[in-house]
Structure formats: C-alpha cells, structure tokens
Amino acid sequence: MPQQADDHFYNRADAHIHLANDQLSDAASGSVSASFMFAVSRFNAWRSACGFQKKEDMQAARAETIAYFVTEYEKCLIENLDDYIQNFDQYMKLSTKTATEDQ
Incomplete structure (x- = not known):
C-alpha cells in the first residue's frame, strides 16, 4: 500500500x-x-x-516523473503479484473465466 x-x-x-x-x-x-x-x-x-507553471519545467522533470511513476507501479505490481501467488487457489477459484478463455 x-x-x-x-x-x-x-x-x-x-x-x-x-x-x-x-x-x-x-x-x-x-x-x-x-x-x-x-x-x-x-x-x-x-x-x-x-505541478508546473511552464512546459519547459515539465520537460526538464520528464525523466524524473517517469522514473517515479514506473517505480510506484512496480511496487504495486510486485505487492499484488505476491498476494496472488500466496492466495492463488482461493482467488482463482472465484474467477469465472480461465486465462485461456481471454486469449
């Protein structure tokens, strides 16, 4: 979280x-x-x-902004993947579709 x-x-x-x-x-x-x-x-x-007053400031912070959001997404994805791994049987028996039906 x-x-x-x-x-x-x-x-x-x-x-x-x-x-x-x-x-x-x-x-x-x-x-x-x-x-x-x-x-x-x-x-x-x-x-x-x-959070910016000018596009030049936003451009200057572009790489830092991308790094922040990618890092935060990665943390959330890791947390949720680990949760699904730990609770796989419980979570997946609640699912109405299998992964192969969606492909």
Whole structure:
C-alpha cells in the first residue's frame, strides 16, 4: 500500500477495479487492461502537469516523473503479484473465466 494512502484508498481502487470488471462483459481482459493502463497514465500526466507553471519545467522533470511513476507501479505490481501467488487457489477459484478463455 502506498505510504500516503488515506482511509478511502482501497474504496477508490475497488471502484476502478469494478469498472474494469464490468467492461469484461464485452471486451477481453487484455483490452480492458490496456485501456486501464492508458487511462491511469493519462491521468498521471495531467496530475504531473498541474505541478508546473511552464512546459519547459515539465520537460526538464520528464525523466524524473517517469522514473517515479514506473517505480510506484512496480511496487504495486510486485505487492499484488505476491498476494496472488500466496492466495492463488482461493482467488482463482472465484474467477469465472480461465486465462485461456481471454486469449
């Protein structure tokens, strides 16, 4: 969990996950995932832009900004992969689709 998580952190995350799950009714999980990643990158680009007064300043911080978001995503992905590995049988028996159905 991120260091700056507030009391509503998981509720917001769950709302996004529920939206993505709802989209599985008419799109493959890979397509939903790609849209989800694009959306979060677009939101984070906007969020980053809000912290600058000039595009030159944003350009100067580009590499640092990318490194920050990639590092944070990697931490979250590692945490969630480890959680799924540890709880694989429990989580996957709840799944209504197998991985091969989505490919």
